[in-house]
Amino acid sequence: MRLQKLLGIETPVIQASMVWLNSAELAAAVSNAGGLGVLGPNAGRKNANGGIASTVEDFRQEIKKTRQLTHKPFAINYLLPIEGVEISFQYAEPLLEVILQEKVNIVITSGKDITKGERYIKRLKEAGVIVIHREISPTVANSILAEKMGVDAIIVTGHEAGGHLSEHRISTLTLLPQVTDAVKIPVIAAGGIYNQKTAKAARAMGAAGVYVGTRFITTFESPASLNTKQAIVNVLSQELVEINTPAGDVRVIATESILAGRGDSEVGIIKKGMLDGDHLNGVITVSESAGGIEEIRSAKDVVCELSFAFA
Ligand SMILES: Cc1cc2nc3c(=O)[nH]c(=O)nc-3n(C[C@H](O)[C@H](O)[C@H](O)COP(=O)(O)O)c2cc1C
Incomplete structure (x- = not known):
């Protein structure tokens, strides 16, 4: 209390x-x-x-x-x-x-x-x-x-x-x-x-x-895009990966951008990935708990x- x-x-x-x-x-x-x-x-x-x-x-x-x-x-x-x-x-x-x-x-x-x-x-x-x-x-x-x-x-x-x-x-x-x-x-x-x-x-x-x-x-x-919310619901904890960004390491969903090696350039990638729903160029950073969210x-x-x- x-x-x-x-x-x-x-x-x-x-x-x-x-x-x-x-x-x-x-x-x-x-x-x-x-x-x-x-x-x-x-x-x-x-x-x-x-x-x-x-x-x-x-x-x-x-x-x-x-x-x-x-x-x-x-x-x-x-x-x-x-x-x-x-x-x-x-x-x-x-x-x-x-x-x-x-x-x-x-x-x-x-x-x-x-x-x-x-x-x-x-x-x-x-x-x-x-x-x-x-x-x-x-x-x-x-x-x-x-x-x-x-x-x-x-x-x-x-x-x-x-x-x-x-x-x-x-x-x-x-x-x-x-x-x-x-x-x-x-x-x-x-x-x-x-x-x-x-x-x-x-x-x-x-x-x-x-x-x-x-x-x-x-x-x-x-305010996250619907495809970002769905990606979090769908992902399993073991599918998450860690990447380096100029501001520090983040854990992300292995979207197209990550697989293409485009995820580590700048912080704006969170906006692109999660707000705009552009998973080709942005990232979705989440916690290990994402695997449990259904x-x-x-x-x-x-x-x-x-x-x-x-x-
Ligand atoms: C997409 C995203 C953006 C975040 N941005 C900030 C931020 O701007 N400032 C901050 O202090 N923490 C930030 N955090 C960390 C959160 O405040 C919080 O510590 C973290 O999400 C807690 O862990 P959980 O995701 O397992 O609940 C961010 C977390 C996420 C997932």
Whole structure:
């Protein structure tokens, strides 16, 4: 109940941030079902045109749209700047401004080294924002560091997860109990959680809630293309492959683009593959859980099933 109280939600089921694959409709559906919806990078956008100003303005509009669709709490994913990635520093300030101006009160920070984002976390905390931190490559040590830095909760992601993979090959099953033993703040489990059994396992290992990505791509409300949702429903876990991209390794479905060796060029390939449904040129990045997902369902159904683990 600690996490529910902290966030003002009924059930500790959090829809994960997924670049291009979040929207006001999905976030509101999850929040209206009692969980916590999240707007991640490029939420609600359909094209990659425009510079920083227009991307940030679109983000503001998506926040406003979400507020029209739900009166319940929802969160924003704020990417902490990553050393060596110039563009991440260019977006950091304008995005923070929007979050503070729009008075969003729950922010999920994610990054590769929390110490690099300390000043941004401090500003969020000073503004009274609840901060949940997700380290891309979590360890017991960096979880303790996040707690010391004053974040309110952390998300611990196992190697099963979709999106950019942790540089450490540690599964949710082994990492999560080590972290829940090591910190006092609520720990939210991510990576491979897609049904009631996996959510129950996370709870048994001490998780206060679950952070779920791939399962929410295969919902009616997700902006992913229909052929992407069907590809996830059809794929088996053993058919997934890992590829290298400039931003890190990702696990993907072996679509035509991957078989032709075209998958590793740039991050825009997620938009091409998953939003536009162009499986000849883009990629579909998913979690190992994709093999267990057998149908497209409503976001409300998914929240409801996972919530039983915390009843
Ligand atoms: C298509 C896709 C895009 C993602 N994009 C982001 C992102 O922009 N920022 C982020 O912090 N995590 C991102 N992630 C990771 C998710 O937030 C989450 O940690 C992960 O999906 C949890 O594992 P699961 O897919 O097994 O549920 C992405 C995941 C997927 C599948």
